[in-house]
Amino acid sequence: MGNGTTVHEFTLEGFPAIQHLGKVLFLVHLLAYLASIAGNVIIIIITCADSRLHTPMYLFLSTYSFLECGVISAVIPKLLVIFLSGKQTISFPACFIQAFVFLFLGAVGFLLIAVMSLDRYVAICKPLHYPTIMNLKTCFLLVTACFTLAFPFITGLVVKVFQLSFCGPHIIPHFFCDLAPLIHLSCSDTRPTEMLTFVLALFVLITSLIITIIAYSNIVVTIIQLPSAKEKQKAFSNCSSHLIVLSLMYGSCVFIYVKPKQMNRLESNREAALVNTVVTPLLNPVIYTLRNKQVHRALRETMCRMKISR
Template identity: 75%
Template structure:
């Protein structure tokens, strides 16, 4: 679990650096410009790391399933070798999917306008600026999003369905509460991620889609990543004690 959480945290740190530094530089300098190559690079790392995060969430669901439903076999199945192999597969599959997508977009012609109606280089917004035939690119983009999001979602639904059934069979209420508490953080993060990404990517082309996606993209790129460390650490007893000490210290100062 901690190996997967470390990989997930590292990927999220890299993911947020694809958007926030450039966004801050725009606020501070007032220069709302980016080169085409830099735009494609930002879009590649944004989608690549985003896909890795989704696959890692599915792997973490499998990890919780094995820990709760197969506790006696957990240590032998989810060893370090298997954990690193699953992480490697997440990165490899995401790299292949997103590289093909970015290469397709780089071959499009852009004859104006050159203003993106977004706060970062989202490929969906970039495709709408092309004067080429974008049907094949949009189709690949849509099916890549469906594959990444729905595959991880299906794995998560199946594993958590089995987890819920197993937990409900536990004899005592204390055991059921303890088992649910190990999954609560993961479920909250999943709901935030899937809620925003399904709204952004799993819908066909629409005229006013870009305007409605900016708010959802803000949740996906900033709000969710800001809340994830809080969600995961609030279950830690040391964090609870540190918060109590801080609050009591603030009261004493007043």
């Protein structure tokens, strides 16, 4: 444990103002969790089962669905326990493991979003060069790079917070072990750790956001130049759906992490974190893939094969 640490477990405060609605909230969040897992798992299974979906776009989407399953599974089950049984304690090691899994998979997810934006940019703006640029080998290298880049950053940050001393209050004003409230509870000098958290969050989120904005700006310019009004409407419809989800994700994460004083606005962080752990994982399968006609066809054919095999 960290030097001077006397705290052996933390208490997750959850949502005390509405804790009396525990069973109702348990049911709502359980249904959202199961729907998110089901939607993302369906994407992964269909992508693996249908050879026509063995393309860069669906490789990225299935990887992103895997990350979404990991992120929400790191957080929501404990929240369900809090709602159902009121058991709010979490051990010191388990708390930091939860924080690492959530932040690591989340960071990989944002880097992957930037890669997916570049993939769409090449596909729409440079269609003739797309097969050459975005082959499967390049895709695997890009996905590997996302994991490789995020791992040392998040590991170093979590280890830095782990080494702080925790000798005072042990109540975390959140529904999971995020780094900002953990830093706030430390009795060490947290200014270097707060600044490191701010810089790393700024690097991951803003870099990913800038790449995404540049890619989609070029996509929009290309769409405007399309000759057919029907093609423009279809393309803008898909882009607007994607941008709504991206706005929710980036907006909530920038609000939570990209501020120099991590101890500010911890109360409002909980509501913003719910967007990333409940809302966007539920919307992503619908927005990114399940509205896609090619996926609908693959899903119908897969279900037909399953019926025939029975």
